Amino acid sequence: MSEVLSQSQIDALLNSMKGGGDDSSGSQEKEDSQAVQYRKYDFYSPRKFTTEKLKLLRNIFENYSRIAASQMNSMFRLSCEMEVLNVEEQRYYEFNNALTDSDIITLVKVVLPEQAKNLPMLMHISPRLMVNMIDRMMGGPGDDDSIDSWYVYTSIENVLYEKIMSYLVNAMRDAWLGYIRMDMSMDRVEQDPSMFQDISVDETVAIVPLSIQMGNLTGNITICIPGTLLTDIFNIIDRKKNINLDADENDQDIKDTIMNSIRDSALRVNAQLGVVEVSLEDLYNLHVGDVIDLNKPKGSEVFLYIEDQPWFTGKLGIHKKNMAVKIENRIADEEDEEALRRLAAEADGTLEEMETEVV
Secondary structure, eight states: OOOOOOHHHHHHHHHHHHHTSOOHHHHHHHHHHHSOOOOOOOTTSOOOSOHHHHHHHHHHHHHHHHHHHHHHHHHHTSOEEEEEOOOEEEEHHHHHHTOOTTOOEEEEEEEOTTOSOOOOEEEEEOHHHHHHHHHHHTTSOOOOOOOOTTOOOOHHHHHHHHHHHHHHHHHHHHHHTTTOOOEEEEEEEESOGGGOOSSOTTOEEEEEEEEEEETTEEEEEEEEEEHHHHHHHHHHHHHHHHHHHHHHHHHHHHHHHHHHHHTTOOOOEEEEOOOOOOOHHHHHTOOTTOOOOOSOOTTOOEEEEETTEEEEEEEEEEETTEEEEEEEEEOOSHHHHHHHHHHHHHHHHHHHHHHHHHO
16 A cells, blocks of 8 residues: 655655655755744643642742741841742652752751641752852851762761751741741751652652852752642632632621611710819809809810710800701821820810919
8 A cells, every 4th residue: 555645745846846856854854943842741640739729839948948038038147038849739759859878958847737647748958059058157168169969968967967057947937827827847868868668669759959159159959749648738828818708708797797886876976065173172162043154165176086086176156946066077197186185185284373373
């Protein structure tokens, strides 16, 4: 059976005949260069987290980068910059295979609300960066660029390693605080990554590599978050968002319910004409027909009190042959209340001066 040519092969054959030569190789290369490149998707290992979830995770660790870089600046007295390279979903064996036998990983204990035990987060820092951090902490220059990935830490360096990692772990708790309140602390340091078997090799994990530049040196911190832990975290965050949305929708109904329940409550309203101070002797000698000077000009403001709290100012007058107060302004803030107290105090002081002059 003869081979059936495609349309592109027919066009290439015709072009080669017109040009007098074989142009099939050139057209094939051109066709390959114009072909769209697609990323292979493993259907045996489907993605567990959506792009929005990974973007949220990136935002959290960008916040962590700013906090941790600020702490490293003050700790090492050196300009440090930290940046999130990417956030990707992998299998745990991919993270574990990238480690050497001399590497050290830090286990971060995570306690979520209403959950007692969870898988820990894992943190790995490149030996070149960590050794120079330790050297800087001990008073050295911290600029040795000859440290490779097979470096073996000494006993003293292991102690200082834990001290530095404790600062980085505490900064991570502050970064998550804006999204979820959870307790994070350094559990332990595992000096042989192959001995850590709490996470299955096929477990889905989120890998967050951070690039650090400390002076002239560069290094990486890699954070591995187990998929089960990350799923619980996202569930709590989603539930918190739903609760907040429901609360916003019900705010107006709650306000209306409260106002309806207190609408018929009786409140006492007092109109204060003025404040004076008199001695006990003068009070004892008061008789019908005596006049008390309020030390306020005619037509001055009257203060209205609702349950002993100043609310309005107004003018005294007559309405339908009854004494009344016309409300003009509302005492809206503490400054108005302070002005009210000041006027009352000035009135009291003036009366005291008048009493002194009379005596």
